[in-house]
Amino acid sequence: MNNFEYCVPTRVIFGRDTQKRAGELIKEYGFRKVMIHYGGGSVKRSGLLDQVTASLREAGIETVLFGGVQANPTLSKALEGMEICRREGVDFILAVGGGSVIDSAKCIADGAPNPEIDPWKFFMKEAVPPKALPHGNILTLSASGSETSQSCVITNEENGLKRGFNCPAHRPLFAVCNPELTFTVSRFQTGCGTVDILMHTLERYLGGTTKDTALTDRIAEGLMKAVIEAGTAADLNPEDYEARATLMWAGSLSHNDLTGLGREVMMTVHQLEHELSGKYPEVAHGAGLSALFCSWARYVCRDDPMRFAQLAVRVWDVEMNFENPLKTALDGIQRIEDYFKSLNMPVRLSELAADVKEADFDEMAEKCTNFGRRVLPGIRELGKREMMEIYRMAL
Missing domain, CATH: 1.20.1090.10 (Dehydroquinate synthase-like - alpha domain)
Known part of the structure; x- marks a missing residue:
């Protein structure tokens, strides 16, 4: 067996109806303005997005909605999110979705507080983010494990490269995991x-x-x-x-x-x-x-x-x-x-x-x-x- 270091600090909240605790959880950490990052229309059609925004509103937390993440998340979408975070003064990112949404949120978290650095350099191993926004997630798809991992994979549409970048800042503060949210997955x-x-x-x-x-x-x-x-x-x-x-x-x-x-x-x-x-x-x-x-x-x-x-x-x-x-x-x-x-x-x-x-x-x-x-x-x-x-x- 080789030497190893093991640290998985993400807090996991697992089980039925746990998504209703989103506001309570974020309030515990003292965050005031949250970007809710999501993918397509399924979180809207299912009513999940409404549940989450209501939970945050009841906790007195401001929200900014940013959707549109596709499978194989892109750098261009993350760049949009970084700009929104800076403009709106976002201090926490909540990803509501599967691995693509969570990875996009991680990329935004890397780049938003570091406008002087091209975020693609992180994925090319040419730079490390000096600081990052904290983030958490509400998981809707069992697959990537990004909800507790330090991994993040992004595609750069300009050069067609899909690259991963691992760092401790990618570990979410918490992961809300309700298996019922996956019942409608195809x-x-x-x-x-x-x-x-x-x-x-x-x-x-x-x-x-x-x-x-x-x-x-x-x-x-x-x-x-x-x-x-x-x-x-x-x-x-x-x-x-x-x-x-x-x-x-x-x-x-x-x-x-x-x-x-x-x-x-x-x-x-x-x-x-x-x-x-x-x-x-x-x-x-x-x-x-x-x-x-x-x-x-x-x-x-x-x-x-x-x-x-x-x-x-x-x-x-x-x-x-x-x-x-x-x-x-x-x-x-x-x-x-x-x-x-x-x-x-x-x-x-x-x-x-x-x-x-x-x-x-x-x-x-x-x-x-x-x-x-x-x-x-x-x-x-x-x-x-x-x-x-x-x-x-x-x-």
Whole structure:
């Protein structure tokens, strides 16, 4: 087990009707003017936005509404939000939505108090925000784990780059998590979320070469088995509270570092997917991951067949073939692919909503290497050639 530091200070308020406590929570911290940041019309149609604004109004807190966040949140939208925060004197940002809205709020929080710095420099690792606005969230989609994580991913439309930036200021002050708010999430988005939650732990489990992480392995395996069961249950009955609750809590645990403690963390498939949805913004993140993962896994599993075999046996109930552990590993990968299919998720790039073209793979791989400045480490190092081979396998 490697050395590690673990700090997840986000306060989680979990359960039925918890969104009604928004005003009470923000008042506790002493904030006076809040930007409520949200996505499309669903929070309006459901009445959630009205509930939240009423709660803040009753607590004597001023509000500024800023909506319009799309999947794969953009820098341009965040720049608008930064300007509004400065102009209106906002001292707290409340994200009401899923990972895209929360990430957009984090980007706004980074940039609003630092007008002298181009916020894209944060995502290019060229600068760190000297200060940031505090923020919290009311979660409406179980997927990214951004509600408690230090991660933030933004797309720059000008250059087509989709980049992540991690920093402690990205940890929300609080996350309000009511599983009932996910009952109306579509089958497709539920599938995308289930894939994303699984992938955050799968990539931690498979991404590095660290040995002797028995406790972390068991935590990861238990979470994955619970997500597999809950994902199927929510797919069959969208209003299954316990399934939705499991997915919501697992989403937070899967991406707040818990399931990778003491291991190298190499989110390789996420990096490949960022270039995919950066090039094709209409591709949902979870769908891109399901379309890429099994091709990546088949490409690299020969470099550590025992690790993949362990996953197959402990999580996917494959019988161990001691004479041929690679067969066990490949059988496990097939079980994962079959599970994605059972959720009606794509397992090939050709099954995505976008018309993905092989001619774009060179550009995608070039960007993924930061224009030749890096290889992706892991069980097997991936340079540009290897990345292109995986993209082709997945087509």
